[in-house]
Amino acid sequence: MRPLEGKHALVTGGTRGIGRATALKLACAGCNVAIVYYNSHQEAETVCLEIEGMGRKAFAIQADVGNPDSLAEAFVTLKKEFGELDIVVSNAATGVLRPAMELTLKHWRKVMETNALALNTLAQLVAPMMTKGGRIVAISSLGSMRAIPQYAFIGASKAALESLARSLAQELGPRGIRVNVVNAGAVDTDALKHFPNREALLGEHARKAPAGPTLTPEDVANGVFLLCLPEAEMITGHTLMVDGGYSISG
């Protein structure tokens, strides 16, 4: 018997990088998985085929997680397919890599809506579907606590996300819904390829992280998995660092 056998999971941004690894990890643990994606049609099809190859149910829905109407529309399909939900991973994110002095209100809205507001919208939509309790896990990054060049609004959105997760954990606790965050260190995903300082970020991680030089999407997915286990029942409102110990190293 797999640890999450028969559970229904939803992963936003589940087509690439950490989201993809998480979708596959949850499927491997026994979950049927729905993917929410924005533009990556081909990748969505591929990850669903991989999950179906494990004998699980999988389907992908296109939606803009930063737009509550778009997510609500996606949930019509989700309810029809799954009825109930046990696990939601809010992973989809966007960003504008520029110095803070060059960022605008448009950038703020887009980044905050996609990276932070989406968690609240998801919580509102999934709570009625988690009648027997459930797990909500949001994916954050080191930018929530540290000033990373070009990362100003993304970092602010991740700080907001972590704060919001604590409030949701408090509100949804009595309903058996646990809300936690996985804060990932520097993982070499497609997203990182857009960073002008990608090499420096990866190099610094390799130099300082005591647990090893490379952090993979699968490492982060493992952190999400741990928070979804029955044994994590009393963990809520927590931010779990999955960074190989980078952030505790001086």
Add this chain to the structure above:
Amino acid sequence: MDSTQEQINTIFPKVAELTADALAIDIARVTPTASLIDDLGAESIDFLDLVFRLEREFNVKIPHGQITVDARGDLSVAEFEEKGVLTDAGLERLKAFLSEVPAERFKTPMRVVEIPKLFTTETFCKVVLRQQQAVAP
């Protein structure tokens, strides 16, 4: 099959509306030949937003980089560009493909990464029509 001007004119109002929404600008600024980047201030996140809106509205899929792929057509990558710069053949192909773009906007030499600067609202009308035709029975 190339899109007819009549087909483009038919969908232009909706494409213009979606463009104005995605860029948060007055729809009056969205003319058929306005460059999305240079005239309307579009950025990469806006293109993603616009493509998402077009896909949902017209029930089509527009993969990332589709316009450049379509423009290249049967030319190989090496025939189309060399080290990120369009070849003479590539530039001629691009001019013919983006026939809605005024000729003076094409630079010589032109880098592949500069191609999106040429895109107009009509460019997106054409990509929607091509993708609709691609899935039509």
